[in-house]
Amino acid sequence: MDDSDIEDTLDFVSEEFRTGTGKPENGLDVDDPALLQLRKSCRMLEAVESLQQQNGYYTVIIEASFAAIERSIQFYLQEKGYIREDEFVDHRKVYELGENAALYGSNFKDKLIRLWENNRSRTYYREGVGTEKNAILMVELA
Secondary structure, three states, X not given: OOHHHHHHHHHHHHHHHHHOOOOOOOOOOOOOHHHHHHHHHHHHHHHHHHHHHXXXXXXXXXXXXXXXXXXXXXXXXXXXXXXXXXXXOOHHHHHHHHHHOOOOOHHHHHXXXXXXXXXXXXXXXXXXXXXXXXXXXXXHHO
């Protein structure tokens, strides 16, 4: 693939994300933006179950578990009016807002943030390698 092929593919992908002409994912066709976050969380966990049966893919399982946790918190925040559907909230802010919404306390929030900072980013972006035990525990937490 030369540079022009890659750029063409990038343009096609960008256009499809913008227009959304393809078939939508099953189970995500809801009108309620808060419910969409919860459904995305559940779909991620369904995918995780499938990957667990294939024995491996620990990095993907860990990543999806973190994403499912955040989506679940975002569901609560949107459902209770703490954030709007079009409001972008980064990882750390999701955990902080969960505390502000009395979903959990300060100690739990701090533990979530440390888990995300020290392990999710380490496993996903840096030198860390996910293990089976990491993956099992993250799914349990999610």
